[in-house]
Amino acid sequence: MNTILETITVGSLDVNCYILGCKIHKKAVVIDPGDNSRTILDFIKKNSLELTCIINTHAHADHVGANGKVKDASGVPILIHKGDADFLVSESNKEMAHFYGVNPSPKADRLLNDGEIIEICLDISLKVIHTPGHSPGGICLHYNGFLFTGDTLFANSIGRSDLHGGSHNDLINSIKTKLIILDDKIKVFPGHGPPSTIGDEKQYNPFLI
Numbered sequence: 001m002n003t004i005l006e007t008i009t010v011g012s013l014d015v016n017c018y019i020l021g022c023k024i025h026k027k028a029v030v031i032d033p034g035d036n037s038r039t040i041l042d043f044i045k046k047n048s049l050e051l052t053c054i055i056n057t058h059a060h061a062d063h064v065g066a067n068g069k070v071k072d073a074s075g076v077p078i079l080i081h082k083g084d085a086d087f088l089v090s091e092s093n094k095e096m097a098h099f100y101g102v103n104p105s106p107k108a109d110r111l112l113n114d115g116e117i118i119e120i121c122l123d124i125s126l127k128v129i130h131t132p133g134h135s136p137g138g139i140c141l142h143y144n145g146f147l148f149t150g151d152t153l154f155a156n157s158i159g160r161s162d163l164h165g166g167s168h169n170d171l172i173n174s175i176k177t178k179l180i181i182l183d184d185k186i187k188v189f190p191g192h193g194p195p196s197t198i199g200d201e202k203q204y205n206p207f208l209i
Contacts, residue, residue: 002123004028005146006043007189011035012100013062016191018148020124021049027121030070031055031141031148032191034062035102037069044074051076052120056108057150057191058135059084060163061093065102077109079118081130083137085111087164112139129178133171134159140179147198148189153179155188155196158207175208 004021011034019040021028028049033040044051051074056064059080067078080088085108087093094104112118114130118141129140131152138159141148151159153175161168184199201208 004047004049005189008036008039008043010039011062011065011102014192015062016189016193017066018189019043019049020120020126020143020146020148021047022121022123025121025123026050027052027124029053029055029118029120029124029126032057032063032150033066033070035065035100037066037073040066040070041073053110053118054078055112055118055126055141056080056084056088056105057140057148057152058138059088059093059105060135060151061097061102061104062100063150063191064088064105065097065100067105068103071106078106079110079112080108081128081137081139082111082113083130083132083165084135085137087135087137092164114139131171131174131178133161133167133169133174135163136165138174142182142186145186146189147179147182147186149179150191153188153201153205154190154192155194156201156205157193158205159191172207180208
């Protein structure tokens with residue numbers, strides 16, 4: 001297998017930051033660098049990877065706290081769905097960052113749309129799946145047998161919908177119409193907690209039964 005996938009648990013809320021890369025082409029993407037920029041950058045350097053971009057599954061401060069430091073060190077752009085772009089740099093998100101003890105994020109360099117393909121290298125491309133509900137611009141990222149779900153879908157649970165711009169109905173609709181329809185064998189890598197599979201969530205997740 002030529003794919004590199006590293007999970008680094010970061011910050012006070014134990015966010016799963018993912019580094020997805022290719023052993024052959026030595027390119028990688030970092031998903032949700034919420035904190036611990038040094039650990040993230042050390043892994044990239046140790047594995048001789050070239051970072052191509054930072055992708056945020058949504059704008060909440062616990063998932064974007066290391067955006068600035070990773071960007072400053074690597075020079076790569078920050079990508080986020082257009083629905084969360086304004087909140088990313090809002091005063092309320094800056095206050096949330098202060099509360100969590102992380103840095104506010106710089107503004108995004110590129111705004112994403114549903115269905116867009118993000119090419120990491122010749123062998124790895126991520127498809128953007130817009131899944132509003134936890135936040136207006138929440139996204140999941142699909143690559144072959146991997147699905148990075150941010151705070152949309154967890155193992156046997158779902159994301160909160162009581163925060164800024166959240167909607168329980170939208171969240172359930174996003175999961176049922178865009179995620180659960182995927183192949184049962186696809187592995188789910190959430191923003192917090194252990195991994196799962198689409199099949200397990202379809203069968204056991206109490207919010208989806």
